[in-house]
Amino acid sequence: MKLWNIFRYEFAYQAGRISTWLCLAVLLAFTIGMGQLISTNDGVYPNNTLHITAMTVIGGLIWLLMGASICGEAAARDVQMRMHPLIYTTPVSKLNYLGGRFLAAFGVNALLVLALPVGLLLSFYLPGMEQDALLPFRPWAYLSVFLIIALPNAFVATALQFTFAVLSRQVMVSYMASLLLAIFPQLIAVSAANLFGNWDLVKLLDPVGVAGIVVNELGTWTPTEKNTRLITLEGMFLWNRVLWVSVAIGLLWLTYLRFSFTNPLTSSWWSRFKRRSNVQTNTYVQNPLVRQTAITFPQVERSFGFATWFQQVLTIAWASFKKIARHPAGLTLVGAIALASVAFSDQIMTQFGIPLLPTTQQVVDYLTAPVSNVGTAWVVIPLLIMYFVGELIWHEREGGLSDVADAAPVPEWVLLTGKLLGLGLILVVWMALLLAGGIGMQLVLGYDKPEIGLYVQTLFGIQLADYLLFALLALVIHVVINQKYIGYLVVLFVFSFMAFPSYFRVEHTMLVFGADPGWWYTDMRGFGPSLGPWLWFKLYWAAWALLLAVGARLFWVRGREQSLKYRIWLVQRRFTRSTTWVAMLGAGLLLTLGSFVFYNTNVLNDYLTVSDIMERKAAYELRYGQYRNTLQPQLTATKLHVELYPEQQEARIQGTYTLVNKETEPIDSIHVGSVSGIEFHGVVFNRPAAAVLIDKVLNHHIYALKQPLQPGDSLQLNFVVHYNQHGFSNSGTNALVMENGTNFTNYDLLPTIGYQHHREIDDAVLRKRHKLAARPALPSLCDREARKKPFSSAQTTLETIVGTAKNEVAVAPGALQQTWTKGDRHYFHYKTSASIGSEYTILSGSYAVQESKWKDVAITIYYHPEHNLNIARMLESVKSSLAYYSEQFGPYPYGNMNLVERAGPGGGATADAGIIYYGEQYALMNPDDSPDGFDLPYYILAHEVGHQWWGVARLTPAYVEGAGVLIEGLAVYSGMQVLEKGYGDNHLGKYVNYLHSTYEMPRSLASASLLRANEAFLYYRKGGLAMHALSKYIGKEKVNDALRRLLQKRTSGELPLPTTLDLYQQIQNVTPDSLNYLLHDLFKENTYWRLKTEQFTAAQTKAGSWLVTMQVQAQKVIVDSTGQEKEVPMNDWLEVGIYEEGKELNKPLYLKMHRIHSGKQTITVRVPRKPDRGGVDPNHLMIDLRRDDNMN
């Protein structure tokens, strides 16, 4: 009965608070808003389970951060309000008191999270909500999500908040509980999953569900499942619920035990979690005689003025700093993440799982994130700022000292500045922790050249400024709102706006507080031109900050008068002369800097919103799509004279295109366009022609030839491009031409010939919205017309003269003909010996050059002098690759091979004809190349060299489904062969694991077949695995043979263009009929095998050999692109392997093909020595999502 009364009173109290209703309003607005914003496609209806679940989980996260005060109030309000002497002395039992309070908080929270499914329902069925067709109403879709996700989450969160608040006796410590719950388990879960490769761990450990449910579980659902499947309580998820509810109950039990109805004796937060020590100090003072003697005070001098104010600022700052530093979360959270970073540095400093040289640039890249980035662990910093700003602003009032403090002769701005500075000091300490963590990571990894300067610049320069701006904003909001919890809510809302401005349809960087176009730092480029725009934007925000600070001073609450009317009156009063000056200064700066930034982003540069860009794409298609099939001459030779001025970010290019009519009909008009929007001019043909249309907005020009170009005839087109970075744009500066880091492709700067289909919108929903005809993202393999269009239209030779700064080396495809200096410029003349397809890059930097040779092929590596770790490895890989591929697939067509380090991030490499570019991160990969290691960089280069055969220059596939398999799939396969040749099957096995691992990451089973592949995952992963399996079944000689034939038959550009059907044909030719089923399964269907060895027994025979019996379970299923699963009967050849103890997979005791049929079966094998383990498909040739049970 008492429990009920306590519950009822508390519930009514919570229901009467404005912040409760605000929280409710935000949750409803979130779900309804998201329902309107998110569009669906691929046959998924708006009210599908995925949307309902994801929104409930994400809304739950918002609740977690917003609603923390509800439970905190219920748990600790009495102590904080100093009501506890009255309540603790009533005859209420601990159970009733705590129970009633907890249940009331849980009840309110449960109702709040109920708002999520309710809001979703409203978003679908509220009149006036514009909706497409809906699935029928399924109450269980909402109920199950609420009952098994939202409600248990609310219980766990409330329990943790309750425990924290009760034991700390502070209301807002419950916010810490929310913070912990929102960040840490997910981080731990995801890192554990990454560490052990077991993604089920995430499902088990994540209490909130963002990583566990939304990403991990829902990510694997097929469209059909999204529509119909319901969230059920089973498997890992069931254990997750059990685990966390048990944790919650345990916490509540702990709370019950540790709580007592006594006056808080100690204010130490931690001591309430441990056993009480004797902290009662002796405060009894000998009562002195009552003396009537005169009292003397030292006469001290008081001074008021700037020096005093300055000292007061410092004193307040130091006091604020100490308050935060002593808070249990003050230094621990950031310190813990820094420490964990050091502990897991070998996991963090990797690229594709390969250890990276932990240069300071790499570590800094890990340690820094924009304030509004919620995707890294560092989001803890803005969240802590939010929390501590509120604590600081309310410090005096909550301590009961505000009257005394407010009556002290301290100007408002001193209080304000002091608190901000105190927070700034904490930020400095946090940054120092990160710095220490960063250096720790480097030292742990054995890297001893930390660049302190770079750490200081990024952490104490850039990051600190960003965080301080945010802190000031939070401070001003708290001052103006003057309601602690509502202040927290508003700051949280503002933070979400900063994190996701696009949801609020805000894109311009000038409209998102504190935002900037981003900065970067690379070893080659340094900060390059990214720091300038960053700085201008920060100055612009600093001007805002100054105005905000003035606002904070004007609205600063002092004394007991807090009514809005009075405060507004006070604002007028406080507008003193100096305030006016500061405000005018701020406004002046804001106007000047704002205009300057705006001039840069919107006048010097085009400002285009995402929808503007889409509109332009749509306009391009609508206006010029009619020329899609207009015959155009083909680009066969390109001559460029490029003058680079890296210091000015400027390039002047004079170009000559030779165009040949390769069609059978005359051509009377030439279409010239620019993909990137960079203008070209000075277009001159070497025969009479007239401009018919010059569209400078969509960058499409049409020239009519006086005399049509006859078949076989050619013409020349001259043009000039003058590229100059003017100021900076809304997204910063283009990273095209700059000191020690120039690289741009022809698509970045140079004109193109003909209508460019890749300028169209591919996304089906967006096409519909812009009233464009529906079409598949990629033309169908069955589309015979489409099969006549090549992946890239040009086959050009290239001759370039590149002039650059004196200290730089310029690189372009082809062999270096000549190099000279003229004045303070350095010139390079390159020329290709054969046509190189349609794409190329021109680079310039202060490169070191390493030259080598393989047979007649000159190999040149251009690299950043400090990035010399992998030079020998790269040379080795290129030479082995050239040797292997020329032997297997045919000769290498060029006389040279250039390898160039491309300034900028990125650990991968790309290839054009005769030239390979690799990112700066590639140069830092530090693989283990021992027999047990995995030399991925070696493979990567082999893969890129493979593109010299399987690439746009040699094998130009038709632009239809599966084209990527011919380019990437075959390069993957080729690279694997070279890796195996260089390092043996151990490294190859690691690479096969690497390919498989993506399958095991949570993803939908549904996908197209390999023949009709339409995504990178299929091109690289499935393509590689299928070709690898094939080489093991029929032998790599036969596969290579087939590939060689494919290449011979289909040389570049000639019709009919090659497709995956040709590949299939060639492979079929070399495959015995008995394995035709395998080809079908690998290439024509999306097939999964489920293979399991349930039992493995071995018994020694009298003869001394061993008889092995294995119980094997097998199943084969085909999943179509909508996710429909179909089991098919199998009777497949599969490897059966038996291994001795301690022996690797490459030393089998027994390895033979067996016929394995669907269902259970027993396999008996006799082996000469004692076996240890064995099973079916030990080398993982088939695609099986559970690889760990193949053997027993």
Add this chain to the structure above:
Amino acid sequence: MTLQITNITKRYPNGVQALRDVTLTIPNGMYGLLGPNGAGKSTLMRTLATLQEPDMGSIYLDGIDVLNQKEEVRQTLGYLPQEFGIYPKARAEDLLDYFAVLKGITNRASRREVVEALLKQTNLWDVRRQKLGGFSGGMKQRFGVAVALLGNPKLMIVDEPTAGLDPAERVRFLNLLSELGENSVVILSTHIVEDVSELCTRMAIINKGQILQEAEPLKAVAGLQGRIWRRIVEKRVLPQLEQDHKVISTKLLSGRTVVHVYSEVDPGNGFEEVAPDLEDVYFTTMAGHIGNIKPEVAL
């Protein structure tokens, strides 16, 4: 130094008329503001301490416009609120030092000197390194006094300062104040008559936001000479007495009731004349027999 309060009126948004046309002239020395709980004392004190705005009226401390020159007032102000908290984790010495900086004592050496002197004066020197969280009510109060005394304030406002003090502490504190009152304005609000009678040279009695009487305690007591009469009666005759006489106070004394009545002539009826004290002044004023009580304005 004179504090001139003129026509101060304050009405809270919830309708409570906290101050009604308060006009007082307060010279150097101890000034007692006597009144029951809820009389408006704290509102007046907070207004003087720059923490609250009156609806009307003006306050001048010599040349300083208290309502509009808050910063200047704060530079000479010492304020001890009726209620205040402390940071439980802070140490007495540190927090006092902190406030010393806020009060403009920037010189480190003199700050140390002041802090030491005040801690000794308030008898907190021995516990200066202890956390305030462990302080008793009296220690806390003394700490508040120390904060208020920082920087030799010329205007000292102490709101019900003796509430939590034991008798010895109370005497010490009042001595401290009267010392200070030699060349500053010290305003002491209290509902305890002795606080005023013992030390204050001037006083005002306030109730329901109105100043009922402003006087020097000794003169006020003298003014009542021969007008306060006492009789000890049974409880049951009290209603009749209240009808017949101007009863100003009744006190229970071992089962019987001591009645004080106000009468300019001998009321007879067994009453005997007593020497009036300040308490009689207070009750007579509260009962409306003397002073300047105004009829409530009908709204």
